Amino acid sequence: MVNLNTLKNKFTLVFIVLGLVPAVIISIISTLNSSSDVTDKVYSQLTAINQIKKQAIKNYFAERQGDMGVLVNIADAMQQQAFNKLNSINHLKKAQIKDYFYNNNNQLVLLANDTQLHNRVNKLTNFPIKINGINYLMSMINNTKHY
Secondary structure, X not given: OOOOOOHHHHHHHHHHHHHHHHHHHHHHHHHHHHHHHHHHHHHHHHHHHHHHHHXXXXXXXXXXXXXXXXXXXXXXXXXXXXXXXXXXXHHHHHHHHHHHHHHHHHHHHHHXXXXXXHHHHHHHHOOOOOOHHHHHHHHXXXXXXXX
């Protein structure tokens, strides 16, 4: 091994120890400081990422809420259009029914004013067998108002 009897070896050993102790102490202190700095930086970065993600999620839901508003407006517009179409169809059918009854009424009035038709129908009703359809037609003609 090393012989510590000589002064040269003793001084070398003392200088090595005196040089290594401060180096070891400085490295331990800097390691502790750097690890706490790294921990603080990582925590800060994670907090920043957390805030960014939080804001992204809030923005996403705000956009979806806006989309829902648009969809509700579209549904309302489509419902209003459907009601308008139904209302138009209702008015059209009502006009067609009125026109149908008006034309039939005019035809009944023409039939009621036709004296030759009255005479022929009267001849038919004098038969011993009564025909229900003719009797109904006669009652309609006789009850028709003349304009």
